[in-house]
Amino acid sequence: MCGFIGEYTFKNYEVTQLTEFKKLLAMSRHRGPDASGIETGAGFQLGFNRLAILDVSPQGNQPKQSPSGRYHVVFNGEIYNYKALAQTYGLTNLHSTSDTEVLIHLLDKKGVETTVQLLNGMFAIAVVDTEKDCLYLTRDFAGIKPLFYGVAQEGVVMASQFDQVYKHTWFCKTLALVPEIVKEYFGFGYMQAPNTIYKSIFQVNPGELLQIDRQGNVTKKAIVSFKKTQKAVESTTDLSAILQNAVSKQLVSDVPIATFLSGGVDSPIVSAYAKKHIPDIEAFTLEVDNPNLNESEIAKAYATHLEIKQHIVAVHERDLLLEIDSHFKAYPEPFGDYSSIPTYVISKEAKKKHTVMLSGDGGDELFFGYPRMLDVLQKRWWFKLPFFLRKPLAQITNTLGLTKTWAPYFKSLDAFIANKHLKLPVETLSAAFPNTSFSKSINNLYSFTNSNNSRLLHEQRWNEFYAHMQRVLIKVDRASMAHSLEVRVPFLDKNSIESAWQQEGELHNMQDLKKNLKKLLAQEIPETLINQKKMGFTVPLNNWLHKELRADVMHFVFDTPFYGKEAMDVSVLQDYVTDFYAKKHDNAWGVWHIYAWQKWANLHV
Known part of the structure; x- marks a missing residue:
C-alpha cells in the first residue's frame, strides 16, 4: 500500500521541475513513509512513496521497469495471486519477492490488458509503455484503491490523492467547479467515479483500463465488471471455502498483521478464518462510552470464544472530538461520512502495533445486509400504480394506520431508492443548485427495473456495490493511510465477488439480511452469541x-x-x-x- 504521482506529457511539452514534483510527491508521504523514489524519462515522470509490506528490502522499491525496459510502472496496492501467477507463467529471474516484481515480468510476457485481467487484488497502476509511446491507468474491480487523473494542455497528471492533481501547476490556476458533481457531493457525501468536482480531473472507474497517447486521446475499456443483470448459477463451491481462501491469500505479509473485530457479522467471520491460519492473530475493537453505539461487549464475547487476543481501543466522546480536525486533514477531497471519525481513531491505534489489518467491508453490499433493500421490496407495489392515484391512496392508508410510508409521494421507484442514500433532501438540493441535474453516472446507478423481486434485489446490490460501497472504501482508505496502515478486504476478493454475484438474493423479513453469512458465523461461534441487530460504526x-x-x-x-x-x-x-x-x-x-x-x-x- 503506497502513494504515487506521475506526469505524462503531450507533444512539445516537458515534465515539471524536479523540485516542484518532489513537493507534490511529499503530499502522499503518509501513504508510504518507508522509501521514496522518482524516475524521469522521455516525456514522463513517476514518483512513489512506499509502505513496505512484501519484501521490505530496497529490491521492492518503486518506480520499477520491466526486464525488457519497455514498461515503467508505479503500483499501489496488493496482488494476492502473485505467487500463483509467477508459477503459472513460468516467471524466472525474479530479483525481489514482492508482487510488483511479478507484475513487471508479467507485463513483458502478456502485455498490459491481459495482465490486468489476470490480477486478483486491490490496486491502482500507472504504466508508461515506451514502445507504443502511451500511458495506461487501471484500478481494481471493486474500487478499493484510489486513482485520480487530470488532463491538461500540457499532459496528464495521475496520482493516489485528489489534491496532488488539483494542486499541480498544470491545474491549480484554472480550477473550475462542475455544478452537478458539487450537487452530488452535498447529496451523497462523496465524489462518484469517474467524476470529480473539478473540470478536467477524473477518477478511473473500478475495473477500468485507460490508454492515453501523446495527442491526448483517451480510450477506456472495462476489464472487469459485475453485471447489473443477473443469470443465477447454482454454485458448486462452498462459500466458506471461497472466503477462507480469500483470507488465507490476504494474510501474506512480511510485517505484523491483525484484524478489526466488531460486534457484527462480517469482521468476526474474517477474524475466525484468519485465526485458522495464524493461531496468534490479534484483533482490534473500538469501545465507546455510549451504550447505544457500543458493540464491544459482543465483540469481546466473539474474541473469547475464538480465543483471539483482543485489543480494546477504549475512547470517550471527548477523545473522538479532539481528533476531528486531524481527521479532516486525512481527507484531501470533499467527504461527508462522519463514521470516518471512529475509523480514523481505531486506525491510529492499530498502527501502533501493526502495519496491515483485515476488515469485513463489502459483506453488507454483496450479501444483502441493508434493511433499506428489504424496504424497497416491500414497497415496490406502490410504483405499479399511476402517480396520480398513489398520493391520495397513501393519505387514506396512512390515516387509517394501514401504512406508514412516504414512498408513494416519490414520482418513481428510482427517486425513492436514491432518496434513501441522499443526506440532504431533494428539495434543498434543487433549490441550492437550480437548473442543475445529477450526472449521467449517478442517474445510471439509480436506475431500476420493477419487474420482479429477484431482479430488483440484484439491481440494488449492483447499486450498493458501485455507489454506497465506494463511499465506504474512500472512508477506510483515507483514514487508514493517514496512519500508514494497510487495510485489506477479503470479501472483495475477485472470487468472493464472482461467487456472490451468481447467487439470487431473497429477502422476506429482517432475519433474511445476510442470512448466508450468519450461517457461516454460526459454524464458528454459538448462534446465541451472534448479534442480530445492526448498529454500525458511528458517533x-x-x-x-x-x-x-x-x-x-x-x-x-x-x-x-x-x-x-x-x-x-x-x-x-x-x-x-x-x-x-x-x-x-x-x-x-x-x-x-x-x-x-x-x-x-x-x-x-
Whole structure:
C-alpha cells in the first residue's frame, strides 16, 4: 500500500521541475513513509512513496521497469495471486519477492490488458509503455484503491490523492467547479467515479483500463465488471471455502498483521478464518462510552470464544472530538461520512502495533445486509400504480394506520431508492443548485427495473456495490493511510465477488439480511452469541452538532467565505443549517455534509 504521482506529457511539452514534483510527491508521504523514489524519462515522470509490506528490502522499491525496459510502472496496492501467477507463467529471474516484481515480468510476457485481467487484488497502476509511446491507468474491480487523473494542455497528471492533481501547476490556476458533481457531493457525501468536482480531473472507474497517447486521446475499456443483470448459477463451491481462501491469500505479509473485530457479522467471520491460519492473530475493537453505539461487549464475547487476543481501543466522546480536525486533514477531497471519525481513531491505534489489518467491508453490499433493500421490496407495489392515484391512496392508508410510508409521494421507484442514500433532501438540493441535474453516472446507478423481486434485489446490490460501497472504501482508505496502515478486504476478493454475484438474493423479513453469512458465523461461534441487530460504526452526531461542534459549524458555514459560491445558492445551505439549530428538522448528517465541505476547502484548497 503506497502513494504515487506521475506526469505524462503531450507533444512539445516537458515534465515539471524536479523540485516542484518532489513537493507534490511529499503530499502522499503518509501513504508510504518507508522509501521514496522518482524516475524521469522521455516525456514522463513517476514518483512513489512506499509502505513496505512484501519484501521490505530496497529490491521492492518503486518506480520499477520491466526486464525488457519497455514498461515503467508505479503500483499501489496488493496482488494476492502473485505467487500463483509467477508459477503459472513460468516467471524466472525474479530479483525481489514482492508482487510488483511479478507484475513487471508479467507485463513483458502478456502485455498490459491481459495482465490486468489476470490480477486478483486491490490496486491502482500507472504504466508508461515506451514502445507504443502511451500511458495506461487501471484500478481494481471493486474500487478499493484510489486513482485520480487530470488532463491538461500540457499532459496528464495521475496520482493516489485528489489534491496532488488539483494542486499541480498544470491545474491549480484554472480550477473550475462542475455544478452537478458539487450537487452530488452535498447529496451523497462523496465524489462518484469517474467524476470529480473539478473540470478536467477524473477518477478511473473500478475495473477500468485507460490508454492515453501523446495527442491526448483517451480510450477506456472495462476489464472487469459485475453485471447489473443477473443469470443465477447454482454454485458448486462452498462459500466458506471461497472466503477462507480469500483470507488465507490476504494474510501474506512480511510485517505484523491483525484484524478489526466488531460486534457484527462480517469482521468476526474474517477474524475466525484468519485465526485458522495464524493461531496468534490479534484483533482490534473500538469501545465507546455510549451504550447505544457500543458493540464491544459482543465483540469481546466473539474474541473469547475464538480465543483471539483482543485489543480494546477504549475512547470517550471527548477523545473522538479532539481528533476531528486531524481527521479532516486525512481527507484531501470533499467527504461527508462522519463514521470516518471512529475509523480514523481505531486506525491510529492499530498502527501502533501493526502495519496491515483485515476488515469485513463489502459483506453488507454483496450479501444483502441493508434493511433499506428489504424496504424497497416491500414497497415496490406502490410504483405499479399511476402517480396520480398513489398520493391520495397513501393519505387514506396512512390515516387509517394501514401504512406508514412516504414512498408513494416519490414520482418513481428510482427517486425513492436514491432518496434513501441522499443526506440532504431533494428539495434543498434543487433549490441550492437550480437548473442543475445529477450526472449521467449517478442517474445510471439509480436506475431500476420493477419487474420482479429477484431482479430488483440484484439491481440494488449492483447499486450498493458501485455507489454506497465506494463511499465506504474512500472512508477506510483515507483514514487508514493517514496512519500508514494497510487495510485489506477479503470479501472483495475477485472470487468472493464472482461467487456472490451468481447467487439470487431473497429477502422476506429482517432475519433474511445476510442470512448466508450468519450461517457461516454460526459454524464458528454459538448462534446465541451472534448479534442480530445492526448498529454500525458511528458517533452521536446530532448531540455534537448542537453542543461541542456548534461554534465551529457556525464559524465555517456563516463567518468564513463559502467555497464554490459561484456553483450554488449558498443561502439555501446556510438556511438549512439555521433551521437545524432552530429545531425545524433534525437531519444532522445533512448539516455535516455542509460543514465538511467548508472544512475540506479551508484545509486543502
